[in-house]
Amino acid sequence: MTESQRPSGEYPMYPSYGNGDAAYPPPPSYDPAQPVSTGPGTTVWPAPGTAASYSGGAGHGGDGSHGVPHAAPEPPASRRRARRPVALLAAVAIAAAVVGGGTATVIGQLTDDPAGSSSAGSVVPGTTVSQSSKGTVSGVAAALSPTIVEIGATSTAGQSTGSGVVITSDGEIVTNNHVIAGATSIKVTLSTGRTYTAEVVGTDADKDLALIKLKGASGLKTATLGDSSKVAVGDQVVAIGSPEGLTGTVTSGIVSALDRDVTVAKDGDGGSGQSQGGQGGGQQWPFEFGGRQFNGDTGDSTTTYKAIQTDASLNPGNSGGALINMNGEIIGINSAMYSASSASGSDSSSAGSVGLGFAIPVNTLKADLDTLRDGSGS
Numbered sequence: 090m091t092e093s094q095r096p097s098g099e100y101p102m103y104p105s106y107g108n109g110d111a112a113y114p115p116p117p118s119y120d121p122a123q124p125v126s127t128g129p130g131t132t133v134w135p136a137p138g139t140a141a142s143y144s145g146g147a148g149h150g151g152d153g154s155h156g157v158p159h160a161a162p163e164p165p166a167s168r169r170r171a172r173r174p175v176a177l178l179a180a181v182a183i184a185a186a187v188v189g190g191g192t193a194t195v196i197g198q199l200t201d202d203p204a205g206s207s208s209a210g211s212v213v214p215g216t217t218v219s220q221s222s223k224g225t226v227s228g229v230a231a232a233l234s235p236t237i238v239e240i241g242a243t244s245t246a247g248q249s250t251g252s253g254v255v256i257t258s259d260g261e262i263v264t265n266n267h268v269i270a271g272a273t274s275i276k277v278t279l280s281t282g283r284t285y286t287a288e289v290v291g292t293d294a295d296k297d298l299a300l301i302k303l304k305g306a307s308g309l310k311t312a313t314l315g316d317s318s319k320v321a322v323g324d325q326v327v328a329i330g331s332p333e334g335l336t337g338t339v340t341s342g343i344v345s346a347l348d349r350d351v352t353v354a355k356d357g358d359g360g361s362g363q364s365q366g367g368q369g370g371g372q373q374w375p376f377e378f379g380g381r382q383f384n385g386d387t388g389d390s391t392t393t394y395k396a397i398q399t400d401a402s403l404n405p406g407n408s409g410g411a412l413i414n415m416n417g418e419i420i421g422i423n424s425a426m427y428s429a430s431s432a433s434g435s436d437s438s439s440a441g442s443v444g445l446g447f448a449i450p451v452n453t454l455k456a457d458l459d460t461l462r463d464g465s466g467s
Contacts, residue, residue, distance in 0.1 A: 234339070252410030265298065269299050326414060345398040352393040
């Protein structure tokens with residue numbers, strides 16, 4: 090084997106191209122780069138990219154170790170630079186996912202959204218207030234008014250007007266038992282003005298609750314049933330109902346007290362009977378509170394329940410309607426209110442709220458729903 094006699098660092102000139110074996114590979118279309126000598130024993134080649142890479146001695150049967158050297162490959166740094174935008178995009182995507190997930194959690198906590206709250210089991214989801222309107226009376230009214238209906242019940246005692254809350258899209262409505270007790274026909278008017286006939290599914294006179302079902306209804310907006318155990322004195326509330334037949338009337342106030350013992354007549358046995366809220370008689374649903382009777386005589390058959398007291402204006406016809414917190418969740422079913430007319434003996438034209446109203450806690454309703462749906466009750 091012939092050893093190279095060139096000094097270290099020297100490289101031979103490119104071979105001349107001609108015919109025969111030397112014609113392979115074909116000559117380039119440009120002059121090959123020439124080495125630059127900077128001193129004895131030192132040769133500098135042009136930077137990569139100024140000349141093509143060729144396989145040296147291999148063209149002459151060698152192994153390429155003594156031929157023309159390959160142009161230096163691109164530094165790995167260029168590949169790393171090419172990958173940096175991809176890595177940066179991936180990092181941004183991961184950060185966005187983390188921030189997005191955290192934001193969703195925070196929003197869920199702020200809005201009591203069941204999807205993001207650990208207490209979802211205590212809330213029955215339905216219509217919610219938009220984020221921009223949450224905490225305002227107008228926002229609550231706009232969101233919940235479509236879920237509150239007017240109920241007109243006809244019985245042998247006459248007609249009565251009350252309210253109800255839609256809890257299923259196919260027309261299940263909760264109301265007070267005294268609104269529909271003894272009714273031979275029930276007509277329900279939605280906030281849109283559309284009317285349906287309804288039938289009684291179940292009643293519970295002991296809790297003054299009833300469940301009715303619209304015939305042929307579908308796609309109705311439903312109310313969110315909240316958690317009355319979280320209600321505190323001083324909380325702002327909104328009441329929606331049909332006082333004196335004025336459908337969709339909205340009033341507001343605060344929670345005045347909790348766990349008030351309210352006694353009401355059962356099944357229309359009170360002196361005012363079933364004409365509560367009736368536009369003709371002007372009589373109200375009688376109840377007892379603090380040892381006193383309001384709105385007439387409750388009669389011999391009564392029931393007592395714990396109630397939420399509110400100063401939101403409630404008038405005849407609000408019975409069965411909703412007491413709502415500022416998140417748009419139902420916290421109570423309005424059931425009893427004191428009207429000055431019953432004490433003064435004046436007619437219904439002077440009847441009005443004196444800031445003494447009561448609502449059945451929504452947790453009482455939720456605990457009773459299965460019984461009402463089964464059609465059983467007291």
